Amino acid sequence: MKxxxxxxxxxxxxxxYSQSLDNTENTGSEEYIKGKILYLxxxxxxxxNGEDGIKEIEEYRVRVLEGDDKGREILVQSPVxxxxxxxxxxxxxxxxxxxxxxxxxxxxxxYIVDVDKRESILAIIGIFVFLTIFIAKYKGVKAILSLIxxxxxxxxxxxxxxxxxxxxxxxSTLTALLCSTITILLTTGFSQKGLxxxxxxxxGVIIAGIISMYFSYKMAMTGFVSVEALNxxxxxxxxxxxxIISAGVILGSMGAVMDVSMSISSALTELKKRDLTITxxxxxxxxxxxxxxxxxxxxxxxxxxxxxxxxxxxxFIYLQKEQFPLIRILNFESVAxxxxxxxxxxxxxxxxxxxxxxxxxxxxxxxxxxESKES
Numbered sequence: 349m350k351x352x353x354x355x356x357x358x359x360x361x362x363x364x365y366s367q368s369l370d371n372t373e374n375t376g377s378e379e380y381i382k383g384k385i386l387y388l389x390x391x392x393x394x395x396x397n398g399e400d401g402i403k404e405i406e407e408y409r410v411r412v413l414e415g416d417d418k419g420r421e422i423l424v425q426s427p428v429x430x431x432x433x434x435x436x437x438x439x440x441x442x443x444x445x446x447x448x449x450x451x452x453x454x455x456x457x458x459y460i461v462d463v464d465k466r467e468s469i470l471a472i473i474g475i476f477v478f479l480t481i482f483i484a485k486y487k488g489v490k491a492i493l494s495l496i497x498x499x500x501x502x503x504x505x506x507x508x509x510x511x512x513x514x515x516x517x518x519x520s521t522l523t524a525l526l527c528s529t530i531t532i533l534l535t536t537g538f539s540q541k542g543l544x545x546x547x548x549x550x551x552g553v554i555i556a557g558i559i560s561m562y563f564s565y566k567m568a569m570t571g572f573v574s575v576e577a578l579n580x581x582x583x584x585x586x587x588x589x590x591x592i593i594s595a596g597v598i599l600g601s602m603g604a605v606m607d608v609s610m611s612i613s614s615a616l617t618e619l620k621k622r623d624l625t626i627t628x629x630x631x632x633x634x635x636x637x638x639x640x641x642x643x644x645x646x647x648x649x650x651x652x653x654x655x656x657x658x659x660x661x662x663x664f665i666y667l668q669k670e671q672f673p674l675i676r677i678l679n680f681e682s683v684a685x686x687x688x689x690x691x692x693x694x695x696x697x698x699x700x701x702x703x704x705x706x707x708x709x710x711x712x713x714x715x716x717x718x719e720s721k722e723s
Contacts, residue, residue, distance in 0.1 A: 379415065379447070379448040379450075380445055380446065380447055380448070380461070381412065381413070381414040381415045381445075381446050381448060382413040382414045382443060382444075382445065382446070382464055383410045383411060383412050383413055383414075383424075383443070383444050383445075383446040383458070383460075384410065384411045384413055384441065384442070384443050384444070385408050385409075385410055385438055385439070385440055385441065385442045385443075385444055386408075386409040386410065386411055386421065386440065386441075387408070387409050387440050388406060388407070388408055388409075388438075388440070389407045389408060389409045389423060390406075390407045391404055391405070391406050391407070392404060392405040392406075392407065392425075393405075401429050401430055401431065401434075402427045402428065402429055402430070403428045403429060403430050404427075404428045405425050405426070405427055405428070406425070406426050406427075406428055406438070407423055407424070407425050407426075408423070408424050408425075408426060408438065408460070409421060409422075409423060410422055410423075410424045410444070410446070410458070410460070412446065412458070413443075415448065416456075417456065422458055424446070424458050424459065424460050425459075426438060426460045436460060436461075436462060436463060437463070438460070438463070442463060443463070443464035443467065444460050444461075444462065444463055444464055445460070445461050445462040445463070445464050446458045446459065446460060446461070447459045447460075447461045477492055480492055487535065490534040490535060491534075491535070493534060494530055494531040494534045494535070497527075497530055498527045498530065498531065501523060501526060501527060502523065502527075502599070505519075505523065506519055506520065506523045506599075510587060510588075510592075510595070511587060512586075513586045513587065513588070515588060515591060516587075516588055516591040516592050516594070516595035517557060517561060517591045517594050517595055517598070519595070520557070520594075520595035520596075520598040520599050521553070521554060521557060521598055523598075523599065524549075524550065524553045524554075524598050524599060524602045525550050527602060528546050528549045528550055528553070528602060528606050529546050531606060532545050532546050532549070532606065532610060533546075535610070536610075536614075540617070540711055541613050541614055541617040542613075543711075544609070544613040544704060544707045544708050544711060545606070545609045545610040545612075545613040545614075545704070546609075547609075547703075547704075547707055548605075548608075548609035548612070548613065548700050548703050548704030548707055549602070549605050549606040549608075549609040549610070549700060549704075551699070551700065551703045552601070552605040552608070552609065552696040552697060552699050552700030552703065553598050553601055553602050553605050553696055554598075555695065555696055555699050556597050556598065556601045556605070556692045556693050556695055556696025557594050557595075557597055557598040557692075557696075559692045559695055559696075560593060560594040560597040560598075560688050560689065560692035560693075561591070561594040563688050563692070564590065564591075564593050564594055564685075564688060565590075567684055567688070569590065569593060569681055569684065569685060569688075570589065570590060570681065571588075571589030571590040571591070571592050571593055572589060572681070573593070573681050573682045573685040593685050593688065593689065596689060597688070597689050597692045597693050597696075600650070600653075600689060600693055601650060601692070601693030601694075601696045601697070604646060604649050604650055604693065604696075604697055605693075605696045605697055605700045607646075608639070608642055608643075608646055608697050608700050608701060608704070609700050609703075609704045611638070611642055612635050612638055612639055612642070612700075612701060612704045612705060612708070613704055613707075613708060615634075615635075615638050616631055616634060616635050616638070616705070616708040616709075617708075619631070619634055620708075628709040628710070629709070631705070631708055631709035632705050632706060632708075632709040634705075635701070635702075635704065635705025635706075635708055635709070636701065636702065636705055639701030639702070639704075639705060640701075642701070643697065643698060643701060646694075646697050647694050647697065647698070649694075649697075650689075650690050650693040650694050650697070651690040651691070651694060653690075654686050654689055654690040655686075655690075658682075658686055661682060661683075661686075665677055665680075665683065
């Protein structure tokens with residue numbers, strides 16, 4: 349039975365993965381294709397005095413690697429700006445992304461819009477997959493499989509449903525429940541240990557979501573926590589942007605809460621196997637003591653994760669600390685949203701400890717009572 353379910357999940361995950369690849373192909377009138385820089389042919393400085401922000405124009409010989417002009421060598425211009433942040437750093441034998449502009453009756457014109465990062469992305473993912481399987485063996489394969497399924501669910505179910513107007517909080521809660529169930533069942537199989545871990549994880553995640561939702565509304569957050577969100581506000585018509593903060597907390601804390609619940613459930617399962625006479629109070633107390641050690645490191649996990657992901661924004665605030673008093677900084681929506689995410693998620697981790705411990709002491713002792721009656 350387990351092998352059949354595992355095979356089914358593999359087929360589903362591969363289907364989701366292949367569908368996501370198909371969705372990444374070019375759509376519409378714009379066309380972006382892969383090219384390769386052969387060499388720098390010339391640098392044009394004449395006529396560029398910096399008034400328009402351009403220092404000079406570099407002309408690269410580029411080979412087109414995709415599309416109708418595959419194999420064709422073309423000359424592509426790339427401006428060099430005085431402001432280095434606007435520049436694309438190019439070199440020979442580098443793969444780039446070309447934008448193809450079509451004009452009726454004329455040959456297509458190409459522009460370099462970015463460095464093609466896909467090979468590097470695939471390389472770092474490959475290293476991750478190899479080490480996971482090499483170190484964890486068969487469980488590593490199941491972990492990778494669960495990751496593929498989770499990403500597929502988020503990309504193919506969670507995001508599309510939010511985009512058509514469904515509640516992000518409701519959908520993220522259902523997504524967390526489904527993803528937690530799939531991940532833990534693949535890890536532990538159909539067992540009491542896995543059931544307890546799932547219930548503990550879902551409870552912690554839901555509480556984290558409720559807390560984030562309450563404080564998001566109390567702080568009158570709009571959900572537009574970045575300049576990019578404001579710039580693309582027209583794309584967010586019909587989407588409950590205000591709930592996205594809480595949805596992010598639910599999904600963002602899911603992994604850490606699941607880890608805590610699984611660790612406690614697994615440890616208490618082994619404890620119960622060693623001592624069949626153990627009481628409910630002893631199981632609960634043991635779970636709490638184990639949880640204390642886990643909390644010691646896990647409390648920092650989400651907070652450091654959010655600081656790390658927003659390190660540039662944090663740096664901007666630090667550099668402007670003389671211009672803005674603390675009352676202004678803490679009332680930036682982006683800052684307040686990160687604080688809510690980090691601490692609401694950490695609260696989810698904290699409450700998962702007693703909840704999982706309590707579920708263990710209830711279910712495990714009941715199982716002992718049933719087994720003793722049968723014997």
